[in-house]
Ligand code: SF4
């Protein structure tokens with residue numbers, strides 16, 4: 514089976530729309546290949562990011578809420594960025610827990626609130642795809658590429674959400690089923706330093722280099738992350754001696770679709786992944 | 802790491818924090834799992850669980866002036882470890898907001914300027930514009946010369962867009978900011 518026809522609405526978020534365009538492009542290409550079509554939420558806005566809730570809870574709720582009200586109510590909403598997923602998820606939980614807030618925002622947006630809007634994590638979608646047997650024909654495609662799976666804090670949640678699925682192990686499982694080899698290493702869920710990379714770079718540098726050294730010592734040839742923020746931090750705060758290519762999860766998935774991955778994505782990386790791609794004969798084709 | 806001295810007690814501080822954060826601080830039995838797991842604890846002046854204790858002791862000023870509340874990035878790593886479901890990230894959010902609201906001298910001004918630069922960017926475009934956030938932050942912190950090489954490299958790789966990606970409905974964003982200000 515090669516397709517899983519699905520129409521999803523999609524929240525790209527600021528990182529995927531800008532700094533991590535290659536993440537966005539590879540994600541869309543990969544899903545498109547299996548007939549999963551994404552439509553961006555019309556005129557979506559920033560989820561609030563880490564900063565808004567740090568200084569203004571009400572504003573954080575309002576920013577996230579606008580996206581929830583804008584999303585088409587009859588389709589699941591796919592959110593690729595783990596940060597955005599958490600922000601929108603927390604806003605939804607807050608609204609679902611308060612009739613008063615629901616009413617306030619219904620009045621503000623002049624729309625009815627749908628407490629049952631399905632927020633779909635990219636990982637959950639991958640689980641569904643795998644369960645549908647979509648990856649069966651792709652075995653062996655990654656030619657034994659040695660991967661350090663890196664989750665950072667992307668799966669960590671506040672206590673009010675601690676009964677939800679964890680999905681640790683999904684990167685490993687998926688990579689292995691496509692012919693990659695995942696290493697075991699201690700830093701898979703160690704935070705990358707997020708925004709401290711800007712305001713306290715020495716702290717982020719310490720964390721990032723610890724992570725990078727860990728990956729090198731584990732024998733990995735690259736790191737795979739599903740968070741664009743982690744991707745950027747690992748690349749920009751890594752000291753030259755600790756360099757190891759970093760891939761977006763969706764780029765690696767697309768590399769398993771022979772001849773589909775685009776050279777242009779990898780050109781945007783700050784740590785050049787081409788040597789390892791060549792060595793493993795994973796040759797991206799299109800130039801756009 | 803500083804030891805704490807009991808003093809300047811504000812007995813209602815704990816109520817204020819619990820009300821704002823919806824976290825139940827008396828659930829904490831100081832097992833230290835949060836602090837052991839926190840990736841930033843080496844650079845904090847008080848460990849996260851110590852902050853909880855200080856809040857319970859009413860040590861308002863010391864807590865609000867601490868670097869810990871700003872170094873916490875809200876990564877929730879601690880929440881995954883806490884056996885008693887204390888929402889540390891929510892507590893830290895509340896503490897930062899109280900510190901700002903009460904005009905306390907902020908220990909980590911750079912981090913605070915960064916948050917403001919992000920919120921500012923959202924108010925202008927409805928989305929974050931990374932290049933402008935970096936520039937504003939650098940100007941605000943007078944750090945003109947750090948990371949220039951990096952900035953240029955990111956520009957050349959088109960990791961930093963010159964122009965922002967923006968929301969069309971500017972009024973809608975403005976109204977969200979007004980709503981948050983209680984207008
Ligand atoms: S992990 Fe939870 S119970 Fe243990 S010290 Fe931290 S907040 Fe308290």
Ligand code: SF4
Pocket residue numbers: 835838839840841849872873874875876877878879880889890893
């Ligand atoms: S949420 Fe804050 S206190 Fe908890 S682990 Fe992350 S940075 Fe540390």
